[in-house]
Amino acid sequence: MKVLVINCGSSSLKYQVLDMTNEQLLCKGLVERIGMEGSVISHTKMGHDKVKKEIEMKDHKDAIAQVLAMVQDPEQGVVKSMDEIGAVGHRVVHAGEKYANSVLIDDSVLEALEECVELAPLHNPPNLLGIHACQALMPNTPMVGVFDTAFHQTMPPHNYLYALPYEYYTKYGIRKYGFHGTSHKYVAQRASAMLNININDLKIITCHLGNGASVSAIKYGKVVDTSMGFTPLQGLVMGTRSGDIDPAIVTYIRKKENLPQGVVNDILNKKSGVLGISGISSDFRDLEEAMAEGNERAELALRVFCQKVRFYIGAYIAEMNGLDALVFTAGVGENSDEMRAHICNEMGNLGIKLDLMKNKVRGQERVISTDDSKVKILLIPTNEELMIARDTYEIVSEL
Ligand code: ADP
DSSP states (O other): OEEEEEEEOSSOEEEEEEETTTTEEEEEEEEESTTSTTOEEEEEETTSOOEEEEOOOOSHHHHHHHHHHHHTOTTTOSOSSGGGEEEEEEEESOOTTTOSSOEEOOHHHHHHHHHGGGTSTTTHHHHHHHHHHHHHHOTTSOEEEEETTGGGGGOOHHHHOOSSOHHHHHHHOOSOOOSOHHHHHHHHHHHHHHHTOOGGGOEEEEEEESSSEEEEEEETTEEEEESOOSSTTSSSOOSSOOOSOOTHHHHHHHHHHTOOTTHHHHHHHHSOHHHHHHSSOSOHHHHHHHHHTTOHHHHHHHHHHHHHHHHHHHHHHHHHTSOSEEEEEHHHHHHOHHHHHHHHTTBGGGTBOBOTTTTOOOSSOEEOBOTTOSBEEEEOOOOHHHHHHHHHHHHHHTO
């Protein structure tokens, strides 16, 4: 069966087609500037050069129609007709407490996801637009929803509850949900396969370090804690997001800077993180370069970032009473040997010893700890699309 994977943002959309008989990626692409001037689709059929086509796409339905046309294109396509696509897997950010696993999308699922719009106002609406557009254009193809929050639903209440009046949880659903779950799940499963140890026998910490970043504690196959919270703003220092701060700072900044409602939220989400501290960039490559040239604030930003990752690693070792595997993934985790080295520095007493030579690697599955390190340190490129396609294939195969 061939599966189309759709990851729909507000003005962009990523897609892939995979052949699930051998999990082979057939093509992938990106649509940008949906609903704006200059909308464009970039498409790569594996083994061929990337092609780019500028074409007006006034909404998500237009965008999906272009994706389907590209996928069936006589030269660039990978199927003769859409009948060959057995299912569509949709990435959806927030499923609240409703789903702990991926599900076949029907009206009741759509209703539940609508209810979660309030919890993820930036993400769920475009995700839903993508589903509706696909349903309109492929009315007979089964669709599956794969949720960023689902894997974290195993967290115990003492880790997901905030110490606020309890009725805020019962009335408004204010609790920790966690995000990047598809990525944390994928790399945890890969770690188990690489070590050839059943996931139910492993204590794993997964560090998803990209523009958005989160750490998860996975004990015997289940998430027990994760660093993102009610929204993806909590936890680690990120590209432009502050991560954990004293909540009193919010009202204080508002008063001092005389800011209207909502602006502080914007500052915490878009102007903080390593960008805020460095004043240079949210991109870790720029910051590493600036640091090498002696820029002190770039160095400080990266130090604060690493320190926070270390903080969570320590906390999660305590929570799980030990650790077998520490996994690095996503843009920074996969590519920056420097950040991995800073994070793992002087953690020998916790059993974490990085091999600096083995660490000189990018974007490949690899054990990068020393032979005598009690904790295995693993570099594992994430693959959320494959995870989505797997869940989709599994659910649709059982229909
Ligand atoms: P997201 O999916 O959250 O947008 P990614 O997982 O793609 O983010 O990660 C993007 C981040 O990865 C950027 O900050 C980028 O600087 C960083 N990155 C990519 N390659 C490198 C590298 N070679 N060295 C350091 N950082 C890198």
